[in-house]
Amino acid sequence: MARLFGTDGVRGVANVDLTxxxxxxxxxxxxxxxxxxxxxxxxxxxxxxxLEAAVVAGITSAGGDALLxxxxxTPAVALLTRELHADGGIVISASHNPxxxxxxxxxDAQGFKLPDAVEDEIxxxxxxxxxxxAVERVLKQGEExxxxxxALVGVAVEVEDACEMYIDHVVNSIQAxxxxxxxxxxxxxxxxxxxxxxxxxxxRRLGAEVTVINDDFDGNDINVECGSTHLGPLSExxxxxxxxxxxxxxxxxxxxxxxxxxxxxxxxxxxxxxxAVDLKNRGCLPGNVAVSTVMTxxxxxxxxxxxxxxxxxxxxxxxxxxxAMREGGYVLGGEQSGHMILLEHNSTGDGLMTxxxxxxxxxxxxxxxxxxxxxxxxxxxxxxxxxxxxxxxxDGNEAIWGAVRTAEEAMGDSGRxxxxxxxxxxxxxxxxxxxxxxxxxxxxxxxxxxxxxQLA
Numbered sequence: 001m002a003r004l005f006g007t008d009g010v011r012g013v014a015n016v017d018l019t020x021x022x023x024x025x026x027x028x029x030x031x032x033x034x035x036x037x038x039x040x041x042x043x044x045x046x047x048x049x050x051l052e053a054a055v056v057a058g059i060t061s062a063g064g065d066a067l068l069x070x071x072x073x074t075p076a077v078a079l080l081t082r083e084l085h086a087d088g089g090i091v092i093s094a095s096h097n098p099x100x101x102x103x104x105x106x107x108d109a110q111g112f113k114l115p116d117a118v119e120d121e122i123x124x125x126x127x128x129x130x131x132x133x134a135v136e137r138v139l140k141q142g143e144e145x146x147x148x149x150x151a152l153v154g155v156a157v158e159v160e161d162a163c164e165m166y167i168d169h170v171v172n173s174i175q176a177x178x179x180x181x182x183x184x185x186x187x188x189x190x191x192x193x194x195x196x197x198x199x200x201x202x203x204r205r206l207g208a209e210v211t212v213i214n215d216d217f218d219g220n221d222i223n224v225e226c227g228s229t230h231l232g233p234l235s236e237x238x239x240x241x242x243x244x245x246x247x248x249x250x251x252x253x254x255x256x257x258x259x260x261x262x263x264x265x266x267x268x269x270x271x272x273x274x275x276a277v278d279l280k281n282r283g284c285l286p287g288n289v290a291v292s293t294v295m296t297x298x299x300x301x302x303x304x305x306x307x308x309x310x311x312x313x314x315x316x317x318x319x320x321x322x323x324a325m326r327e328g329g330y331v332l333g334g335e336q337s338g339h340m341i342l343l344e345h346n347s348t349g350d351g352l353m354t355x356x357x358x359x360x361x362x363x364x365x366x367x368x369x370x371x372x373x374x375x376x377x378x379x380x381x382x383x384x385x386x387x388x389x390x391x392x393x394x395d396g397n398e399a400i401w402g403a404v405r406t407a408e409e410a411m412g413d414s415g416r417x418x419x420x421x422x423x424x425x426x427x428x429x430x431x432x433x434x435x436x437x438x439x440x441x442x443x444x445x446x447x448x449x450x451x452x453x454q455l456a
Contacts, residue, residue, distance in 0.1 A: 002392070004126070005119040007317040007423025009105025011094050014047030018102055020054040025130040026104050027058020027066075027090070029122040031154075032131065034108060035087020039159070041069040041077040042092035043194045043252045046219030047102045051092050055104065060154035061147065062131050069162035073194045073253035075350035076166035078111035082347070083165060085109075093194070096229050096250035097424065099220050111347035112326075113319045167202045170353050173345050174206055179360045182207035187243035187259075189234040191227020192217040195253035199352050203247075206356065211241040223250060228257040228338055228351075235259060245359070245369045249351045254318075255338035256351035258358070260370040269300040271358045272334040273376035275342070277307050278361035279332060284344075285309065291324045291333030293317070294418060298433050303376035317423060318349050379415075380437035382444035384430045388455035391421040394428055403450040407432065407443040415439065419447065428455060 004010055010026065012018040030038045038059050042048035048071075059066045069080055074091045081089035089107035097103070106114050106122075114122075129136065131147065138145035148154075174180070186208045190196040196215040203210045213233060214226045226233050228248045238246045238259060246259035258266035272290060279285035290304055291312045304311045312328065314320040321333040322341055334340035339349035346353055362372045394400065400419065407417050415434035422429060430448045434440040 004123045005116075007319065008095060008113075009091075009103045011097065011101060011103035011424050013100050014045070014051060014102040018051065018104070020050060022126070023051045023054035023104060024058040024061075025126040026122070027055035028062040028131045029058075029125050030055075030088050030090055030106060031059055031062035031064035032125060033118060033122055034106070036064045036154070037067065037084075037086040037088075038064055039067045039069055039077055039081045039084060039086045039089040040092070041072040041074070041080075041089070041162070041194075043074075043094075044071055044192060044196070044217040044219060044222050045094070045099055045102050045251070047100075048092050048219070051102055051104070055090060055092065056156050058130075060156060062154070063148035063152050064154045066154065066156040068156055068158045070158070071194055071197060072162050073166065073198055073350075073352065074105075075254055075346050075348055075353065076163065076198070078107050078346060078348045079166055079169055080159065080162060081107050081109060082111050084159070091252065093252035094424075095252050095254065096223055096227070099222050099224065103424075107348070112322065113348065115323075163197045167198055167205070169345075170202045170356055171205045173353065174356050174360050177360055179363050180207040181359060181363075184245070184359070185209045185211070185241065185243045187234060187237045187241055187246040188212040188215075189226055189231075189237065189246070189248040190215045190253075191223055191249055191251055192221040193223065193227060193249060193251035193253060195249040195352060199247070199249060199253065199355075202352055202356070211237060211243060213237050227251065228255055231257060231259060231265065235263065247355045250338075253351040254349040256340070256355045257338045258355065258369075260373060261368070262370045264370060264373065266369075266373055268334045268336045268338045268340055269297045269378070270373050270376055271338070271340060271354060272332065273300055273303050274358060274361050274365075274372055275340075276304060276309050276332055277375055278364060280307065280309055284331070286329050286331055289328065289330050291321050291328075291330055293321060293335050295336050295431060297336065297376075297381055298379040298416065299377045307375070316420060322348070379433045380435070380440045381431065381433045382437070382440040384444050384448040385422070386428045386430065386448050386451045386456065388426055388428050388451070390455065391426055391428055393455055394419070394421055394451075397454050399454050400447070400450050403447045407447060411439065411443070415443070417443065417447065419451070
């Protein structure tokens with residue numbers, strides 16, 4: 001049986017895979033494993049209200065209190081959990097996934113995602129019937145037990161100015177550096193998601209002129225051909241508005257992608273490269289180490305080596321980046337997808353904070369964005385996602401791994417191959433980097449064709 005938790009919480013098609021019963025049990029689990037007071041936020045998906053009601057029922061049935069932050073970016077929930085001295089936080093979101101999906105992810109009292117071991121305990125708790133199951137087992141042992149009742153049942157309370165607290169936090173982090181964004185014109189695509197309520201306001205308070213699209217939402221348009229996974233609308237907006245830089249978020253705004261005025265896509269690797277060099281120059285990069293994943297571009301590794309910065313690579317998933325950062329005492333880590341963790345400022349991926357800190361670093365460099373990002377030269381890279389019936393069948397498939405070995409032998413030290421399963425979807429991801437785009441494309445297509453023939 002597949003594990004309930006993926007790389008970023010529990011996800012699936014809302015009301016089909018992610019049911020109200022499951023959401024109810026996860027709400028109970030938050031109280032059982034974290035504590036009595038839980039901050040709860042959501043993105044703009046239509047199913048958010050339904051799942052929020054179920055999670056609140058679970059929290060309050062277990063005797064906990066739900067602090068309702070409403071529609072709000074994921075990183076804001078991590079912040080509010082700390083600021084409100086809550087015992088934990090829950091976000092109802094499927095991040096960059098399509099509107100019909102939704103998800104539930106947890107933060108502990110410090111705003112960090114839960115370790116695998118705790119998630120495994122929660123999964124067992126749910127499989128055994130949640131709190132009701134626990135009570136029943138105690139009763140069968142001849143001991144007294146009951147569900148919370150009367151004064152012991154919890155309540156739900158709305159958090160006033162939840163988004164405002166997050167906006168202030170980001171704005172203050174830049175102003176404390178003596179920097180503002182006056183004279184900067186930003187094109188912004190909030191992807192019909194949670195950042196529609198926060199990013200434009202924060203950037204304007206910092207002095208930027210902001211032209212924004214997709215900041216409305218109806219619950220069915222989140223991430224649809226917009227935002228950080230579809231940069232076409234942002235590119236068009238930049239051309240129309242004459243903006244100096246483009247910023248795009250995914251549905252819950254825990255990631256960001258950017259565009260330079262010349263059309264260069266600024267992904268997480270490029271942002272991290274600029275941030276790492278800036279932190280090192282200011283003496284603020286402990287150990288001169290930047291943390292990334294095995295998906296990071298070879299160009300990032302080369303750029304960091306030239307800057308005297310060590311790259312520590314983890315398996316894919318911002319939770320693993322964070323684990324390595326906490327273990328080593330490092331402050332900067334990220335993923336190519338635009339998940340960036342700046343531990344000085346937040347405990348999880350934070351798209352708005354990342355964009356603002358990146359722009360602050362660019363300001364200090366006294367270069368325009370398109371020049372500042374030249375600290376890194378990206379190797380041509382091809383990524384093909386193959387939809388499969390059973391992604392877990394990848395491990396033992398000799399035909400696929402034989403195709404991988406053939407490509408690796410052909411490229412030698414001038415390229416690399418990474419084939420892995422998605423943590424949240426029925427996909428096998430085939431990534432190839434090479435000296436030229438044609439070589440990367442050819443090898444990626446060959447391997448993807450084998451994956452499709454074997455597993456699709």
